[in-house]
Amino acid sequence: MIGRTAEIAALEQVEREKKAAQVLLGEGGVGKTALLEVVQTFARDRGFLTGFARGARVKEALALDVLRQLVKGVCLDLLARERLTGVWSRAVDLCGLSAAYAARLKAIIDDEGDVALRDVPATRRRSVLKAAVLAFFEKLCDRAPVLLVVDDQHKGDAQSFEILAELGARLGSRRLAVIIAGRPLQGERVMPLAKRVTLARSTPATSPPSPANC
Numbered sequence: 001m002i003g004r005t006a007e008i009a010a011l012e013q014v015e016r017e018k019k020a021a022q023v024l025l026g027e028g029g030v031g032k033t034a035l036l037e038v039v040q041t042f043a044r045d046r047g048f049l050t051g052f053a054r055g056a057r058v059k060e061a062l063a064l065d066v067l068r069q070l071v072k073g074v075c076l077d078l079l080a081r082e083r084l085t086g087v088w089s090r091a092v093d094l095c096g097l098s099a100a101y102a103a104r105l106k107a108i109i110d111d112e113g114d115v116a117l118r119d120v121p122a123t124r125r126r127s128v129l130k131a132a133v134l135a136f137f138e139k140l141c142d143r144a145p146v147l148l149v150v151d152d153q154h155k156g157d158a159q160s161f162e163i164l165a166e167l168g169a170r171l172g173s174r175r176l177a178v179i180i181a182g183r184p185l186q187g188e189r190v191m192p193l194a195k196r197v198t199l200a201r202s203t204p205a206t207s208p209p210s211p212a213n214c
Contacts, residue, residue, distance in 0.1 A: 032181035036149050039179060043147040048177075049077050049140065050147045055155025055182075064108070066160035067133065070148050071109050074140065081144075095139035105132045133163055137171055145175035153182030 040050050051074030053066040075091035084090065089106045097105065108129060120128050140146055148164070150156060161180075168178050 033151055036151055036179065036181055040147070040149055043145075043177075044077075048145045048147045049074050049081065049143070050149065051077065053148075053150045053156070053160075055150070055152035056157070063157055063159050066150055066156040067163055068109050070150070070160075071105070071133075071136070074146060074148070078140070078143070092136065095136060095143070097135055097139055101132045101135045104128065105136050108132065130163055130166055134167065134170055137167055137176060138174060141171060141174040141176050145177070147177045147179070150178075150180045150182075153180045 036052075040052065043050055051070040051072075053069035053073065056062055056065050072088040075088040078091040078094065079086060079088070082094065084094075089110070092102050092106055137146065148167075150164070153161070164178055164180070167176060
């Protein structure tokens with residue numbers, strides 16, 4: 001991409017280390033989405049399982065909407081890699097989760113909400129939810145490096161980003177990379193330990209790009 005040498009280098013570092021968290025900050029129209037598309041292509045070509053989510057374009061983001069998109073996306077990517085067909089939840093069974101964690105994860109991601117945790121006291125539901133998600137990604141990272149990408153963070157739900165921050169902190173050494181793109185003010189609040197990359201509008205090159213730079 002023209003004019004994005006520094007940003008691409010930062011994202012390639014995530015791919016190379018296979019464990020990192022970065023937040024891309026920038027106003028609308030500066031090229032965050034295009035950069036995310038580039039890094040996802042790089043990652044897939046290098047053996048990553050990838051999951052993608054976009055912040056909800058509604059007045060109030062749905063609880064766990066971003067997390068649901070990421071889990072379903074990475075599961076479908078795993079099925080495609082294994083040349084299997086079926087619904088996303090089939091991939092959960094491939095990961096070797098315990099029956100209890102698998103059942104809860106499937107129910108939560110299928111948007112059953114509290115019904116999935118009806119046997120858990122209300123005071124423990126958040127911790128049980130995090131435990132199921134952490135266990136899933138831990139097993140997934142044992143199979144392959146994982147890249148989770150979120151665009152339009154400023155439109156996403158807070159609960160998902162809380163869980164992503166936990167994933168980054170707990171599984172940062174387990175071949176898990178997280179890249180989030182959002183607006184400057186809101187983006188400063190997510191993934192507090194992640195590296196920040198601030199994007200300005202790129203300046204077009206004065207000469208045609210070479211194939212190596214496309």
